Structures are given as C-alpha cells and as structure tokens.
Amino acid sequence: MVIHLKHTRRCVLAALLLAGAASPALAQDVPAGYPADYADVIAAARKEGAVSIYTSTDQAQAQPFLDAFTKRFPGIKIEYNDLGTNGAYNRVISEAAAGQVGADVVWSSAMDYQMSLAKEGHAGAYKSPEAKNVPDWASFKDTLYATSVEPIGIIYNTKALPEGKVPKTRADLIKFLQDNKTELKGKIASFDPEKSGSGFLHHTNDVRQTKTFWDLAKAFGAIGGRTYSSSGAMKETVVSGENVLAFNIIGSYGLQWAKESPNLGVAFGTDYTPAFSRLALITAKAPHPNAAKLLLDFMLSQEGQNALAKGGMPSVRTDTDQGFNAKTLNERVGGNLQPIKLDEGLLEYLNPQKRVQFFREWKASLSGS
Amino acid sequence: MAAEGKTAGSPMGGVWTGPAAPARSLTRRGGDAGLFRVVVIGLLAVAVLTPVGLIVYQSFLSAPFFSKSAVLSLEAYEYVFTDPSFYEALGTTALIAFGMVAVAVPLGGGLAFLLTRTDIGGKRLLEILVLVPMFISSVVLAFGYTVSVGPAGFMSLFVRDILGFVPWNLYSLPGIIAIAGLSHVPNVYLYLSAAMRNLPSDLEEAARTAGASVWRVSLDVTLPMVLPAIVFAAALNLLLGFEMFGIPLVLGDPNGILVLTTYTYKLTTLFGVPTYQLMAAVAMVLILITLPLVYVQRRLLRHSRRFAALGGKGARTTNLKLGRKGQAIAFAVIGLWLFVSVALPIAGIVLRAFVNAWGEGVDLFAQLTTANFHRLLEVPSLVRGIVNTVLISAVGGALAVGIYLLIGLAGHRNRGVSNTILDYLVLLPRALPGLVIGLAFFWVFLFIPFLTPLRPTLASLFIAYVVVGLSYGLRLLQGTLLQVSPELEESARTTGATIGRTWWDVVIPIVRPGLAGAWALIMIIFLREYATGVYLMSAGTEVIGSLMVSLLQTGAMDMIAALAFISILLTAIGLTLALRLGARIHD
Numbered sequence: 001m002v003i004h005l006k007h008t009r010r011c012v013l014a015a016l017l018l019a020g021a022a023s024p025a026l027a028q029d030v031p032a033g034y035p036a037d038y039a040d041v042i043a044a045a046r047k048e049g050a051v052s053i054y055t056s057t058d059q060a061q062a063q064p065f066l067d068a069f070t071k072r073f074p075g076i077k078i079e080y081n082d083l084g085t086n087g088a089y090n091r092v093i094s095e096a097a098a099g100q101v102g103a104d105v106v107w108s109s110a111m112d113y114q115m116s117l118a119k120e121g122h123a124g125a126y127k128s129p130e131a132k133n134v135p136d137w138a139s140f141k142d143t144l145y146a147t148s149v150e151p152i153g154i155i156y157n158t159k160a161l162p163e164g165k166v167p168k169t170r171a172d173l174i175k176f177l178q179d180n181k182t183e184l185k186g187k188i189a190s191f192d193p194e195k196s197g198s199g200f201l202h203h204t205n206d207v208r209q210t211k212t213f214w215d216l217a218k219a220f221g222a223i224g225g226r227t228y229s230s231s232g233a234m235k236e237t238v239v240s241g242e243n244v245l246a247f248n249i250i251g252s253y254g255l256q257w258a259k260e261s262p263n264l265g266v267a268f269g270t271d272y273t274p275a276f277s278r279l280a281l282i283t284a285k286a287p288h289p290n291a292a293k294l295l296l297d298f299m300l301s302q303e304g305q306n307a308l309a310k311g312g313m314p315s316v317r318t319d320t321d322q323g324f325n326a327k328t329l330n331e332r333v334g335g336n337l338q339p340i341k342l343d344e345g346l347l348e349y350l351n352p353q354k355r356v357q358f359f360r361e362w363k364a365s366l367s368g369s
Numbered sequence: 370m371a372a373e374g375k376t377a378g379s380p381m382g383g384v385w386t387g388p389a390a391p392a393r394s395l396t397r398r399g400g401d402a403g404l405f406r407v408v409v410i411g412l413l414a415v416a417v418l419t420p421v422g423l424i425v426y427q428s429f430l431s432a433p434f435f436s437k438s439a440v441l442s443l444e445a446y447e448y449v450f451t452d453p454s455f456y457e458a459l460g461t462t463a464l465i466a467f468g469m470v471a472v473a474v475p476l477g478g479g480l481a482f483l484l485t486r487t488d489i490g491g492k493r494l495l496e497i498l499v500l501v502p503m504f505i506s507s508v509v510l511a512f513g514y515t516v517s518v519g520p521a522g523f524m525s526l527f528v529r530d531i532l533g534f535v536p537w538n539l540y541s542l543p544g545i546i547a548i549a550g551l552s553h554v555p556n557v558y559l560y561l562s563a564a565m566r567n568l569p570s571d572l573e574e575a576a577r578t579a580g581a582s583v584w585r586v587s588l589d590v591t592l593p594m595v596l597p598a599i600v601f602a603a604a605l606n607l608l609l610g611f612e613m614f615g616i617p618l619v620l621g622d623p624n625g626i627l628v629l630t631t632y633t634y635k636l637t638t639l640f641g642v643p644t645y646q647l648m649a650a651v652a653m654v655l656i657l658i659t660l661p662l663v664y665v666q667r668r669l670l671r672h673s674r675r676f677a678a679l680g681g682k683g684a685r686t687t688n689l690k691l692g693r694k695g696q697a698i699a700f701a702v703i704g705l706w707l708f709v710s711v712a713l714p715i716a717g718i719v720l721r722a723f724v725n726a727w728g729e730g731v732d733l734f735a736q737l738t739t740a741n742f743h744r745l746l747e748v749p750s751l752v753r754g755i756v757n758t759v760l761i762s763a764v765g766g767a768l769a770v771g772i773y774l775l776i777g778l779a780g781h782r783n784r785g786v787s788n789t790i791l792d793y794l795v796l797l798p799r800a801l802p803g804l805v806i807g808l809a810f811f812w813v814f815l816f817i818p819f820l821t822p823l824r825p826t827l828a829s830l831f832i833a834y835v836v837v838g839l840s841y842g843l844r845l846l847q848g849t850l851l852q853v854s855p856e857l858e859e860s861a862r863t864t865g866a867t868i869g870r871t872w873w874d875v876v877i878p879i880v881r882p883g884l885a886g887a888w889a890l891i892m893i894i895f896l897r898e899y900a901t902g903v904y905l906m907s908a909g910t911e912v913i914g915s916l917m918v919s920l921l922q923t924g925a926m927d928m929i930a931a932l933a934f935i936s937i938l939l940t941a942i943g944l945t946l947a948l949r950l951g952a953r954i955h956d
Contacts, residue, residue: 052908058925059748079908080750084922087904090643097435098815102825102907159730192625195635196922226623232924233622240521240728261726262736355640 031301034129044290045076051291052079054088054103056110056197057278061311068307069298076291085110085197089117092283096122101285104292107147107278107299109250110197112204114279115346118143123281126293130300135326138277138316140342146277147299148313149326151333152202153251153268155235155258160187160244161265168334169271170212173247177219184223189234189246192227193362198276199229202248204349204358205274205340216247217365225366239264250276251333255324256312270334277339278313402868409779410791416836417794419817420809421801428649435816445646449654458632459654465546465617465628466610470603472550476706477557478599482587483699484558485565486573488688490696495703497948502710503555504940506897506914507615508921509933510552513714514539515619516721521728523720524713540624549616551710553609557602564598565591573689583689601669608662611655612802614900618921629655630802645808652805659800667792715937722934725927741931751928754911755935757827758896761912762943765831766892769842770884772835773891777846778872782855799840803900806837811904827910830902837901842891849883850876882950889947896939913939 030038045051055062059080066078081103083091088108095102106123108114117123123143131139138146154173156166167173177184191199206213226243228234231253234246239261251273254266280299282292298304305315309323318327330337340346349355423434428446432439449455480499483489502510517524518539525535538544568591576586592599614630621631633648640647691699721727724736745751780791798806810833814824823829835842853876861871899914906915913936920929 056923058920058923058928059750060744060925060928063748081908082750082919082923084919086637087919087922090637093643094433094435094812094815097433098821100815100821100824157729189623192622194639195622227625228623228924230922230924232926233921235924236926237521237623239726239731240519241730242520242728262731263726263728350642352640359639 031129031297034297038129041290041293042073045073045288045294048288048291049075050077050079051104051288051295052081052102053105053107053295054081054083054092055107056083056085056088057107057313058082061313062308064310065299065304065307068303069295072298072303073294076294078295085113089113089197092117092122093120096283096285101283101287103283104286104288105280105282105295107280109150109276109278110201111276111279111340111342112201112346112350113197114144114281115140115342115344116350118281119344119347122284124284124286124289126282126296128293128297128300130297133302133319134300134316137339137342144279144281144342145296145300146316146339146342147280147305148252148278148308149275149316149329149337149339150277150314151251151255151268151273151275151329151337152248153254153266153273153333154245154247155238155249155251155254156245156265156267157238157241157243157263158265159263160241163265166245166265166267168267169269170210170216171271173269174212174216174219177216177223181223184244186224186226187242187244188220188223188225189228189237189243190220190225190248191231191234192229194359195227195229198231198250199227199248200349201276201340202274203362205276206248207358208345208348209274209338210272214361214365217362221366227366235261235264252312252314252324255332268333269336271336273333273337275329275337275339277316277342279342405869406779406783406787409775410787410794413776413791413794416832417797417839420806420813420836421797423809423812424649424652424801424805427645428653430646433643433645434812445650446653448647449650454627454632455651458627458629461542461626462611462628464542465549465613466607468543468546469549469553469610469613470606472547473553473557473606474599474603476550477554477602478561478592478595480554480558480703480706481561481565482591483691483703485562486568486570486587486591486689487583487691487695487699489691489699497944498707498711499558499703500555501944502552502714503559504893504897504944505714506899506917506936507552507613508619508899508914508917509615509718509897509936510714511548511616511619512721512917512929512933513717514548516717516727517713518717522717523727523733526729540620540626542626545617545620545626548620549610549613551706552616553606554706554710556606556609560602560605561595561598564595568594570688577689583691583695586689597669601666604662604665604669608659608799611658612800614802614804615918618918630804633802634804648805648808652801655802655805656797656800663793663796663800666796718930718933718937721926721930741927745928745931745935748928750908750911751916751932753909754913754916754932757830757911758913758936759939761827761831761834762892762895762939765827765834766895767888768831769835769838769891769895770846770888773839773842773846773887774877774880774884776839776843777850778876780843780847781850781872781876782858795840795843798836803837803898804903807833807901808904810836810901814905825907825909830905830910830912833901833905834895834898837898838891838894841894842887845887845890846884849880849887852883853879885950886947889943889950893940893943893947896936896943 029042030036059082062080066080069078085108088106089110092103092106106114106117118140125142127142128145134146154166167176177188191202193200193203203213231249234243234249235253235257237243238246251266251268258264258266280296282289282296286292299308302317302319305317306320306322309315309320309325312323314324314326314329316326318325324332349358427434429441429443430439431442431444484492484495484499489495516522518537519525520535520539529535573586573590576590581589612630613628617626617628617631621627627635629651633651636644636647636651720733722741723738724733725738725740726736727733780788810829814820814829857875857879858871861875862868866874897914899918902912902915903918906912913932917929917932
C-alpha cells in the first residue's frame with residue numbers, strides 16, 4: 001500500500017516535471033520589465049514556429065542580429081527576404097491585394113515607404129514593451145519603430161584628398177565643388193534619387209531641412225558629378241580612385257568601410273549630419289503575429305540593438321556597447337546629429353506632383369541649366 | 370562543343386535536307402499525332418499567353434491591375450510617349466542594338482569562317498573558347514570588366530602607365546556597345562558556323578584554283594552563300610540587343626545611360642508607388658519592336674528551306690589552306706578577341722573575389738584574402754542561392770529537356786497552321802525582357818488561386834525559366850530532331866506504326882545522345898539566368914544571378930564578386946560536362 005502510494009506520488013511528480021518541460025515558455029523566458037503575460041506571446045510564437053521579414057538590408061549585415069534572435073528563441077525560423085526598398089514595398093502591397101500576406105515584419109530604410117504602408121493600413125498597431133527604452137522620436141503611433149540611427153555623410157579617397165582638405169560643413173562642400181572644377185571633373189559621386197529609394201530619401205530630406213540643397217546639386221552638376229544606385233557601388237569607385245569623394249551616402253557603412261579599406265576616409269558635416277533609421281513594422285495581417293511581436297521587441301531590446309550595431313547599424317538606444325549608439329554616434333559626427341523625423345512629413349515627397357517637381361529640378365541642376 | 374554548334378544552329382542553314390512532300394503527307398495521315406499536338410501546343414499557349422496576356426492587360430490600365438482604383442485607360446502610354454527619358458532610352462537602346470550587331474556580326478562571321486572553312490590549327494579548343502562569353506551571365510561579365518578596364522581597373526592603370534592616359538571609357542556608350550558586341554559574338558558564331566559547315570566546298574575550291582586569295586574567296590564566294598544566315602543572325606542579335614539588361618545595368622549606371630529595360634526598372638522608383646502599368650506599356654513597345662524581327666526570322670527560315678538543295682548530304686567539305694602567314698594573322702585576331710572578351714572579364718572577377726579593395730595606389734598583394742568567401746558562407750540566403758542554382762540548373766534543366774522534347778515533337782515534321790502558332794508562341798517570350806516575364810509570373814503565382822502554393826517553391830522559378838528559355842531550348846531540340854533522317858520515320862510508318870510509336874521507337878532512341886548534350890547546355894543557360902528571378906524569388910528560392918542583381922541595389926560588391934566567381938566556377942563545370950556529353954555524340 002505504502003509502496004503503491006509512493007508510486008502514485010512519483011507519477012504525479014514526473015507528470016508535473018514533464019508538463020514543466022513541455023510548456024513552451026517559462027516565466028524566466030520573459031525579459032525583465034516585460035508584462036507577465038508575455039510568456040503567452042512567446043508560447044504562441046513558438047507554436048507559429050516561423051517569422052518572415054521583408055527588408056532592404058543585406059543579410060550579411062543583419063546576420064549577427066538574426067543569429068542572436070535564433071539563439072534567444074530557438075525553434076522560430078527566420079525567413080529573410082532581401083528585396084530592396086522598392087521590392088519590399090511593392091511586394092507588400094501586391095500581396096495584400098491578392099490576400100496572400102507573406103510578411104510578418106517589414107524592415108526597411110525607405111522611411112517614406114514605411115510611413116506610407118502605415119498610412120494605408122498595411123501595418124498593425126502594437127505597443128512594444130521596449131518602446132519606453134527608445135527615444136520618443138523613434139516610434140510612430142505604435143506602428144512604426146526606428147531600429148537604428150544611421151548618419152548620412154561623405155566618403156573620400158585619402159590619397160587624392162588629404163584629411164585637412166575634406167569639407168567640414170555643407171557650405172564648405174559647395175565651395176569645395178565650385179573651387180576645384182577642373183580637378184574634380186567627373187570625380188564626385190552621389191546617390192541617384194531616380195534609381196535609389198535611399199538616395200531619394202537623403203536628397204529630399206535635405207530639401208526639407210536645409211536651404212542649400214539645390215546649390216549643392218547645381219555645383220555637383222557643374223562638375224559632371226556621377227550618380228549611383230548604392231553606397232556600396234560608390235565606395236568601390238572611391239577606394240579604386242575612380243572618384244575622389246561621394247556625398248549623402250550611408251555613413252554608418254562608411255564608418256565600417258573606413259576601418260577595413262585602404263585609402264578610404266569618412267567625414268560628417270559638423271554643422272548638420274542628417275541620419276535615417278531603418279523602420280520596422282508588423283503587417284496588419286501577419287501570418288505569424290506573435291513571432292512578429294517577438295522579433296520586433298527583440299530588435300529594440302538591448303541585446304538586439306547590440307547585435308544590430310555589431311552589423312554596422314548604430315543603435316537608437318544609449319545603453320548599448322557594441323559599435324555606435326545614438327549618444328556615441330552624435331559625438332563621432334561632431335555633435336549635430338539630426339535624425340530624420342518619424343512623422344507624416346515623410347509623405348510629402350510621395351505626392352506625385354512634389355515628386356515630379358523634385359526630379360525636374362534635380363535633372364535641371366545636373367544638366368547645368 | 371562541335372556537336373553543340375551543329376544542333377543549335379540546325380534549323381537554319383539548309384540542314385533540312387529531306388524532300389518536303391513526304392513530310393507533308395506524314396502530317397496528313399497523322400491522326401493520333403494531331404491530338405498530341407493540340408494538347409501540347411494548347412498547354413504551351415496557356416503557359417506563355419497567361420503572363421504575356423497579363424502584361425498586355427496591365428498596360429491598358431490606370432493603376433496596378435489589383436488596385437481598386439484601376440480602370441481601363443491609355444494613361445500609361447500617354448505618360449510613356451510624352452516622357453523625354455523614354456525617347457532618350459529608346460534612342461540609346463536602338464544605338465546599342467545596332468552598334469552591337471555591327472560589332473558582333475563581322476567578328477562572329479569571321480570566326481565562323483576561320484573555324485569551319487579553313488585549316489586553322491587547334492580547332493577543337495578554339496571552338497570551345499569562342500563560345501565561353503555566351504555562357505557567362507552578362508551581369509557577371511560587366512562586373513568583371515569594371516575591375517579590369519574600368520576607370521581605375523588594373524588594365525586601365527597598366528595602359529595609363531605606358532601611354533600616360535587611358536584611351537577608353539568603359540562607362541560610355543561606345544564602351545557599352547563594344548562590350549555588348551564582343552559578348553554577343555558567340556551567338557553569331559553559333560548560327561553562321563552551322564550554316565557554313567553545311568556548305569559544299571567545291572565552289573570555294575574552284576575559286577581558289579582560279580587563283581583567288583582566301584580573303585577574296587571568303588568575301589565573294591562564302592559570304593553570298595551564307596547571306597540569309599547572316600541576316601538571320603543579325604536579326605536575332607538585334608532582338609537580344611533590345612532586351613539587354615545586365616550590361617547597361619552595371620555599365621550605364623554611373624553616367625546615367627538608360628536603355629528601355631533599365632528605364633522600366635527605374636520607373637518603379639520614380640513614382641514611389643508601383644507603376645506596373647508603365648512597365649507594361651514599355652514592355653509592349655518592346656514587343657512591337659521585336660515581333661517584326663521575329664517575323665523576319667521566320668521568313669528567312671522559310672527561304673533557307675527553299676535553298677536546301679545547296680546542302681546535299683554527300684557534300685564534301687575540304688578546308689581552305691591558310692598558309693603560315695594566314696595562320697599567324699588568324700591566331701592574332703582570335704587571340705586578341707579572346708583576351709578582350711574572355712580573359713579580361715574573368716580576370717577581373719577572379720581578382721575582385723579575392724581582394725577587399727583594388728584600384729589606384731592599392732597594393733593588391735596586401736589585400737589578398739578569402740574573407741569574401743567566408744562571409745558568403747555565413748549568410749544562409751547566399752548559400753541557399755548556390756544550392757538552388759545548382760538544383761534548378763541540373764534537375765530543372767533535365768526536366769526542361771523533357772518538356773522541350775514534347776514541344777519539339779509537336780512541331781516535328783509539322784507544317785500546318787499549328788506550327789506557325791507554335792513558332793510565335795516560342796518566340797513571344799523571347800520578345801520580352803526576362804525581368805518583365807519574371808514579374809508577370811510573380812503575378813500569376815500570386816493571384817491565380819490554385820497556383821499560389823507553388824510560389825514559395827522552386828517550381829515557380831522553374832516554370833518561368835522554362836518559358837524564358839523556350840526559344841533557345843526548343844532550337845536545340847528541333848535541331849536534334851531534324852537530324853533524324855525522314856526515311857527512317859517513313860519506313861516505320863509504311864510498316865504500319867502510328868506516329869506515336871514511330872517517335873517512341875525510332876526518333877527518341879536516335880536523338881537520345883543529343884538530349885544529353887542539350888541538357889548540359891540548358892543547364893548552363895539556367896545557370897546564367899538572372900533577370901527572371903529578380904521579382905519572382907523569395908526566401909528559400911534564391912538563385913545566384915538574381916541575388917547579384919538584388920545585391921547591386923545595396924552595393925555589396927564583396928558578396929557579388931564571390932557569387933560571380935562561384936557562378937563562373939559552376940559554368941566551367943557545366944561546360945566540362947557538356948563537352949563530355951557532347952564528345953559522346955561525336956564518337
């Protein structure tokens with residue numbers, strides 16, 4: 001009898017233990033400061049088993065972050081789609097129209113497109129428990145979250161241009177182009193806003209924030225400036241000596257490249273250093289809504305932000321120690337870091353008339369008329 | 370590769386040696402083949418016309434077809450036809466296409482003449498080398514050129530050290546024309562060598578005996594005889610020129626040189642909203658330009674059949690003697706061409722793949738590294754891209770051969786209306802840029818309910834590839850099928866076999882070795898494909914070519930270089946395989 005009882009007790013104990021092991025989320029999985037019921041989100045996400053990202057970020061760059069997520073939440077498979085800024089945006093709206101939503105999280109550097117997706121109801125509202133840890137400007141109506149702050153700057157060939165001669169302000173840059181017409185002919189590069197969403201964002205943001213953008217564009221046109229569709233392509237030409245300097249490029253890449261490439265320097269405007277953010281949103285009809293929440297929260301968490309910064313995307317937080325964070329970056333660029341505002345102003349240049357007008361003026365400036 | 374040249378070009382240069390009448394009667398009696406034809410051509414029509422129809426429909430709408438605000442309208446055409454950039458792109462495209470033909474046809478013709486009609490040494494090796502540029506994706510080629518002969522390329526710096534300046538500019542219109550022309554030489558060579566190989570040599574010999582020089586013979590005797598083939602090759606290359614994407618994408622970018630394909634690519638950014646209607650309208654313009662070229666090609670084919678008498682079976686071909694001086698000149702010309710169109714781009718890619726930086730004042734030896742490959746291997750999507758590319762090329766290529774064989778049989782000895790339909794169906798996808806077809810297939814797999822499960826699988830890419838590679842693949846198969854002497858089929862038929870039985874027991878066993886060669890070549894074609902997957906691929910279905918295009922957007926040159934290198938490696942493996950299999954056809 002005693003033996004029998006003991007046996008029963010052991011069974012119960014074993015069952016309890018088993019139940020504990022099988023339960024997908026334990027309380028200790030819930031990060032500090034998160035609501036207690038977050039364990040349910042984790043459990044549901046585990047059950048979903050996958051999360052799909054549409055993005056414009058190269059996987060090579062995102063890999064440290066993806067690895068960190070997989071380590072933290074094993075069993076949730078990440079389907080990573082690098083589609084470019086246009087590709088991500090177009091695919092999201094095409095799929096929504098077909099009722100075949102494939103993306104859980106859209107993570108793109110085209111801030112204007114992301115805002116447009118949110119405006120048109122493609123983003124679901126979600127208040128991240130990490131929202132309180134990022135600056136106020138870094139989120140928009142619980143739909144869009146800035147996951148990085150990346151300075152826009154200059155890269156230059158150090159052999160062709162000694163550090164002392166590198167323009168330090170916007171006015172310097174314009175003057176530099178105007179004063180060195182013959183030496184710089186065909187040797188200055190920038191983004192082609194007609195081909196690149198990032199380039200379009202950088203240039204139009206300048207139009208909105210500064211008074212001198214068109215002077216810069218005209219000086220750029222006057223020396224036969226060359227335009228590219230990516231920062232990487234410009235880096236290749238600046239390192240090889242084909243171009244002397246490239247402006248309005250993604251400076252966070254520049255910081256990384258300057259470390260590993262010979263002949264390459266990076267500089268930022270001390271009077272004004274705009275910065276863009278990669279924005280993340282959860283789609284309104286995400287096929288894996290819980291895994292999407294998990295991913296977004298992790299993206300904004302200290303651990304996730306450190307992993308992103310490790311991949312060269314400076315953190316929006318100030319309490320990370322990998323790479324740059326919002327505070328150390330501001331010091332690095334000379335104290336005038338001005339993140340592009342996360343508001344409906346981003347939509348200004350999505351207006352067809354404004355867009356056409358911008359391109360017309362851009363082309364006119366470039367052709368020197 | 371010799372066998373390849375023969376099969377690929379066969380429908381062209383008077384290979385059709387059988388008398389036409391019995392073939393026709395075969396068709397008439399072929400009741401059981403009729404059903405097969407209808408089914409196969411019908412299925413093909415669905416596969417080709419669905420995406421093409423979608424593009425036509427889209428071009429007449431005011432917004433993307435899935436948008437609620439889309440109404441029938443001519444807005445897209447209005448926009449395109451009033452956009453100065455469109456005319457600029459159109460003009461540039463025409464200039465590049467004609468310029469390319471002007472470079473490629475004389476060179477390809479000259480090569481074909483030297484390799485088929487003369488006793489130039491090392492033929493077997495040359496025949497392979499001459500085709501190499503055709504097998505490398507043009508994105509890869511163009512990328513290689515930027516590293517070797519770009520403004521700061523190693524070749525440019527070398528020449529500048531000697532001359533004091535760089536006598537060329539790769540990123541200019543002439544630069545693009547030269548590169549495009551050189552890389553299309555193999556396409557011309559393939560056709561013309563097939564045509565020339567089948568010419569009887571007695572006329573040339575007679576001219577030689579009468580004292581004419583080799584040069585004179587080639588111009589006054591050989592040239593007129595292969596003129597139809599030359600026009601055909603020119604028309605084909607014009608077509609290829611109009612839809613070229615990779616070379617202008619890479620080389621036209623820095624100086625803002627736009628062609629129609631890159632113009633459509635740009636239209637999407639220009640508006641900030643999907644402007645598929647504009648892309649579709651431009652695609653329609655391309656169809657309108659290229660369809661007449663397709664028509665010309667068909668006419669020429671018909672004529673060439675009339676001249677079939679030229680190439681009797683017993684035609685004896687003896688090679689012209691070049692003499693020592695002639696050999697030297699020929700080798701110099703071929704060597705120079707090979708250096709520029711094979712050695713330079715491949716050297717550029719190999720170099721870039723193993724360094725982190727290059728150019729002016731960069732010590733390349735200090736930069737040597739395998740880091741690019743280590744980083745490549747750390748990125749799952751890129752590794753998957755390599756695996757997928759191998760899968761879709763090897764397995765997909767084999768399946769494609771089966772499909773093309775069925776289509777080839779449906780058109781085999783078929784001279785009825787259905788064959789005309791078949792010809793146009795086959796050439797229609799050829800008239801559209803791969804980028805646009807890929808986009809149309811993306812829609813097909815997104816919006817046609819029972820097809821949606823296929824979208825995230827390689828099957829979607831495979832179907833698109835089969836349609837894009839249709840004209841090339843079918844040409845290979847048709848060529849092989851035509852080599853089966855009609856007498857064999859007739860004797861089977863006379864003894865009472867049905868057409869199906871004749872095909873199964875006579876035709877297919879005979880062409881089986883040819884199929885292996887075709888498989889290897891289609892494998893290489895699928896390997897180099899890049900435009901089709903740009904819109905179609907998703908996580909899990911990445912392929913190398915399209916990955917490179919998408920990486921170009923962010924400019925991850927290290928990864929592009931490593932992928933390009935692997936792509937060349939795979940091509941080399943495919944080519945070796947093709948040669949092995951091809952050699953078997955020969956023995």
